[in-house]
Structure formats: structure tokens, C-alpha cells
Amino acid sequence: MRSVRNSKAGRQRTILYHRAAIFVSRRPYLLIGRDFNCVLHPSDTTGHFQPSRALSEMIRGLEIHNTWKQNPARPTYTYYSPHGGTRLDRLYITSEIQRKMGIEIMPAAFTDHYAVAIRITVQNTDLQRARVRWKMDPILINDKHPIKRISSEWVKWQTHKRHYPDITMWWERCVKKRLPILIRREQYERNKNYKIMENHLYQCIYDILLSDIPEPAKLPALQRYKAKIVRLHARRMEKVMLDNNAQDRM
Secondary structure (H helix, E strand, O other): OOOEOOOOOOOEEEEEEOOOOHHHHHOOEEEEEOOOOEEHHEEEEEEEEOOOOHHHHHHHHHEEEEEEOOOOOOOOOOOOEOOEEEEEEEEEEEEOOOOEEEEEEEEOOOEOOOOEEEEEEEEOOOOOOOOOOOOOOOHHHHOOHHHHHHHHHHHHHHHOHOOOOOHHHHHHHHHHHHHHHHHHHHHHHHHHHHHHHHOOOOOOHHHHHHOOOOOHHHHHHHHHHHHHHHHHHHHHHHHHOOOOHHHOOO
């Protein structure tokens, strides 16, 4: 922070310079992990070494330390290329995190980097969870059964208007409270049926594998049930395509 004098107005105004919010606010426990795409020490790479000044300033400013202790004799890297190996993926924690139970680097199938997994314990185990924002499953709109159920309940709710002084209070105290409960119940039944069907299809696959029929005869049946599982998951994922932008669907 520094003060700058405005010569025209003859007044002093204060300008606060800061970086991202993560550098301003300090939480009791801080854990930062990502692909930093840079290195700090020669043991972090087999190629050309050039330390990152920005990463060094972040570590010093936030008072965090690296969770992985690199062994110079047997270095471990998280990214491999034709030019060599580099440890680009790191986890940093504050000293308030009491104990590191273990850390390891393991392969991950969904990325060309290796994953860094850490197990830690903290002193305060009283975690406060924020209220979950309820969101209706948009698939229910295209399902005849829940629409029919809502229509039937809507007729009943309309008969309760006489118990309220105006339509606004009827909506707030009657419909607005009962409608989410009804929809959640339908969503619960829908998810339950999906799970029952999924377990049934997998059980059919297990039964085929354990049966005494010839191996060549098993393949068509296995492919048929696998295709059913794929279609079942595709129906469950339709809501992702309906209520998200194109860049968020991945």
C-alpha cells in the first residue's frame, strides 16, 4: 500500500495494490495443487533448467511448503515427453495442517500427466457445510409419469386457495413448499430405478461369464448387455446436455 498526493485537488488518496484474491485472504488451512508448468530446482527436470521467480514469490508470500520431497538420487516426475521428464504437478500446504500421512505419484488414464495424491490430517475436524442449492432435473419435464403426478397434485393445491388471504401467500406457503418435495421424490424414485436396472444388467453379465455355454456364444450376449448399460448411462447424462453451456459439458 502506498499514498499518492493529487496535485490538482490538493488531497491525499490511498491506492492499494494487490494481486489475486488468493494472495490477499489467508485461510487457516491452505492447500494449493495444480500443474504449475514450471520448475524450481535442477532435480525437477531432466532438460533445461530455468527456475520460476513467480512461483518462488508465491511460496514465500503464502508461507507454504512443498509436500513432495524429491530424492536427487532417484527423482520422480509427473510429466514425460520425448525430451525427458519434468515434475510440473505439485501440492503445497500451510504449516497449520498438522500431519502428512502419505503422498504418492500415480498414473492417471484421463490425462498425459501423473496424479499426485496426498493423505493428510488436520486438527479441526468440525467441517461446516454450506447449504446445497437444489436444482430440478430437466429430464423430468419430458417424462409423462412425473408430469401426470404434478398435474394431479396441482388440482389438489388449487382447492387450498380459500385457506389463504391472497394468491401470493398461497403460492409462497403452499405450492412453493410442496412442489420441490414432490419433484425430489420423483427424482429419488427415478435414480433408484436406474440403479436397480444397472445392477440387474451387470448381474446378467456376471451370470453369462459364469455360465457353461461355449465362449464364442458368450460374446453376442455380453455385447448386448453392455450396449444396454451404455444406453442407460446416456439417458442419465441427458440432463448435462440440457442445462449446461457447450463449454461446460466436458
